[in-house]
Amino acid sequence: MFKIVKKEELSELVTSFEIEAKDIAKKAKAGNFFVLKIHEEGERIPLTIADFDTERGTITTVFQKVGKTTHHLGTLNEGDSISDVIGPLGRHSHIEKFGKVVCVGGGVGIAPIYPIARALKEAGNAVISIIGARAKNLIFWEDKMQRVSDELIITTDDGSYGRKAVVTVPLDELLRENNDIQLIYAIGPAIMMKFVCKTTEKYNVKTIVSLNSIMVDATGMCGACRINVGGKTQFACVDGPEFDGHKVDFDLLMSRQRMYIDEEKVSFERYKKKRGFNTLWKRKNQKRECI
Amino acid sequence: MEEKKPKKRVHMREQVPQVRARNFMEVPYGYTPEEAVEEASRCLSCLNPSCTKGCPVAVDIPSFIKLMKEGKFIEAAWKIKEENALPAVCGRVCPQEIQCESLCLLGKKGEPVAIGNLERFVADYEREKGEIQIPEKPKPTGRKIAIIGSGPGGLTCAADLIKSGHQVTLFEALHKPGGVLMYGIPEFRLPKAIVEKEVDYIKKLGVEVVVNAVIGKLYSFDELFNEYGSDACFIATGAGLPMFLGIPGENLNGIYSANEFLTRANLMKAYLFPEYDTPIKRGKKVAVFGGGNVAMDAARVALRLGAEKVYLIYRRSEDEMPARKAEIHHAHEEGIEFMLLTNPTRFIDDGKGNVCAVECIKMELGEPDQSGRKNPIPIKGSEFQIEIDVGIPALGTRSNPLLVSTLPDLKLNKRGYIMAEEETGMTSKLGVFAGGDIVTGSATVILAMGAGRKAAKAINEYLKWKYWDTRSLSN
């Protein structure tokens, strides 16, 4: 059992948990993820390790309530426990001094981009960060990102905060104006990562993305997470989750992410009925944004 | 003198095929005590029995059957457990027909004693009666052993070493121990409650089981030795890396590796969705590719999930199928449609990213290849398509590099499996033993158990003498 020691509502749909997991915290590095299973009947879902504290022996994760499991997760409180937490998984980010780098975090992807931006900053890079979401109430960790960035740009689709734009607009400008950008890191919904890669391809700047495919074991045993990179099938859980974005087949990734869309609906409806859940789901009719 | 006619084997009753093909309950019902005694009484109690020689863990078969004849079922179970910590599992999934039963004298003229069925009966009897005997704890030796992987290999090694008085910790990457017994072999062949009970027994012996521990990620190998203070280590991580066909369209939605399909169904209990959260595609028309036990299991699971049609597509003929005859028979009975001498060439997209058909080509058998099996050759122009909504390549597995890639000084063979001495499990790394599928490639439960047992013995020797010579491993 893994205890939740701190819960924070970062926005209406985005929650952060600090979870007691001493041994994972000891090993975690930027770019790693973990798998959790809430209870006996639960499914195994991968979540990024958004932060870790070796001294407190905790890892922090940020998730957006999209379906049954994440909504259920959101009902847990400080002091509650999660039955299984497995990690750290995946290859960690390759951090070195590159020079000038841009970190792009979209939606709940702001959380996993944070430890990477921090590590890049600590390694002596000049870090420009762009964080974006649909609206103001979905932006979080602005202060944290500010602390690890030399420059921070905020965008919202509806203009309710920062610049009214999608993240690729300022990114394109940056690339146009600075020809010394060595590397882009982008984490967010697949569609965002796809367009970030389209943008950076024009400037021929290496772009690393972190892929959030559906997973089961996350140890390379099943192949649920397979994706296509450079024409070759790869397992996101063990070969990634980070890949050279210019080689990723994002359409396949997005298609595979939708594989259980019907089942997810069934499961979520049943859950709501059982809980008598007055959910944000209906009110907001949010578009699915998965990370 | 009139020769006594050997009695016929007592048949184990089964669910009828049409019914069982739609549920996940076990196929055979098991013997009644009367049936068990009757079957046991067929044993000739040979003076020089050969059955035991066919058992990779050398269960004293004649002795346990003798106890059964006397109705001493519990004692019979304990007898088996002296050598085999997982009798309820082995009684169900071992290929007895090529092991103990193949050497039974009765088999020369008629049917051999149903040793597997008897083993299964006494193990179930003991469990149901709740009279599980825990042997007395031996004097602690103060030695620590780390075992990586909780499949049959790891479990057996753990059970043996704890009986020698060592402190044994079993590390498992998944959230439940049991390895393939838990995630691979389906409920209707091996109920998970039984695996759990057998694992419980091993815990009761004193083995500490740590789940959710991916070694190589959570703990490095050196930590197990240095920080955790292990004196020796046994690696039994299995061969879990799925193989795919390598044909176009294989990443479409609806295509599963057998490992994924079975893990969802078994470990995650997706057949109980939405009661359990893990989903699985319930295909109407399912094609499974391969001819081994794993393919049979996947096909029969697909059927139980409600498929109207399940095709088993295999590129050779039925004679070449590596699956157990009994499994092939079960699959036939349940209505799995065998498409032999057929090979898939590509999967076809329905335009929305889902598989809607598979294109296959007909094959003919040519000359035997290195393995002695006849080589299938495609027949030009014989392509045809079958409509499917789920496709499952069940082509076997390879060595999963997750752990071994963190151990550069551990010698691997060309196929990526760990090189280990057959009789001891000794590897090229001091104090590290290995066995089971990660050494042999996909094999059987009982062979993994045999390897676990040999390694336990060798570990005991090693702890005494600290002698390490693995020159035999140099290629």
Ligand SMILES: Cc1cc2nc3c(=O)[nH]c(=O)nc-3n(C[C@H](O)[C@H](O)[C@H](O)COP(=O)(O)OP(=O)(O)OC[C@H]3O[C@@H](n4cnc5c(N)ncnc54)[C@H](O)[C@@H]3O)c2cc1C
């Ligand atoms: C579907 C299917 C059906 C089968 N049917 C039969 C049958 O009827 N009869 C039969 O005899 N055999 C059968 N087999 C084969 C048999 O199950 C295997 O040969 C046997 O389980 C191998 O045992 P093992 O102990 O080597 O490894 P496994 O059972 O594979 O167990 C290995 C364990 O190690 C864990 N692990 C891996 N890496 C790590 C790590 N880095 N850290 C921690 N843990 C790790 C895995 O999660 C797994 O739980 C079947 C196999 C499959 C897949």
Ligand code: FES
């Ligand atoms: S999630 Fe199973 S192999 Fe990646």
